[in-house]
Amino acid sequence: MRRLPKYLRVAAAIACFLSVNAAFLAPVVAETLCLESAPDFSWAAKMQFLPALLALNFAVVAAILAVTALFGRVYCSTVCPFGVLQDVAIRIRRLFTKKKRAADVPRTRWRVALVGAFAVLAALGFLSLAAQLDPYSIYGRFAANVLRPALQRLANLGAAWSDAHEKYWLMGVEVAVPVVSALAAAVVSVAVVLVLAVWKGRWFCNRLCPVGACLALASRRPLVKLGIDASKCVSCGMCERVCKAGAIDAKAKTLDNAQCVRCLDCIGACGKGAVRI
Secondary structure: OOOHHHHHHHHHHHHHHHHHHHHHHHHHHHHHOOOOOOOOOHHHHHOOHHHHHHOOOHHHHHHHHHHHHHHOOHHHHHOOHHHHHHHHHHHHHHOOOOOOOOOOOOOHHHHHHHHHHHHHHHHOOOHHHHHHHOHHHHHHHHHHHHHHHHHHHHHHHHHHHHHHOOOOOOOOOOOOOOOHHHHHHHHHHHHHHHHHHHHHOOHHHHHOOHHHHHHHHHOOOOOOOOEEOOOOOOOOOHHHHHOOOOOEEOOOOEEOOOOOOOOOHHHHHOOOOOEEO
């Protein structure tokens, strides 16, 4: 039963991740299948922090901040597609090594400076520069310049096979050829962050991501905390080993709620039931 919260979180993260990708890829599928219209998944983008902020959708922004203040950085592990992609990379890493990561040191001043710098750049009209570190913008560029053209080419291969066998089930689509510089930037930015995820876990989310910095400030003292019961903890280090964000110091029996991205892996890893909500 103690793993149930994690499984529910993973199911929600998968649903959000697929919805965001559908927003980019559903039109290609609809065109290939000759559908009159594609399902509308634009709501998935509207759930993202920066797009909601830029659209002045203060209801969504307020909801994200309220959930963060109540339950911690649920957004980072469930709603953010780039966070989910990093978790996949971290999961693959665990198949090959069980080496733990040291607890990361909280840096409140750095978070304040990062959020402030992002706000100043946006106010001065350099939003495109500021958005280079926004997780949804990074993933969106990857989806638009890599995933969508790849699916279009795959659709054309399927259409060619269909025509060759006189089935005529699929229709070819026009392939959107991305600008070389945009394609390179999308691939490099995603590759760098995924390498960092394999090497250092959620380092990008806690050190460079302006959304992560903002939500970390909002979750310093959440109403519903995740913590370690010192009377049950034997400092085995299992929770620290699976922590993606370096939020746990098993020796000191502490968990930093601002650093924690609420993946809930630590609850399932603790055999003593010491890590709990």
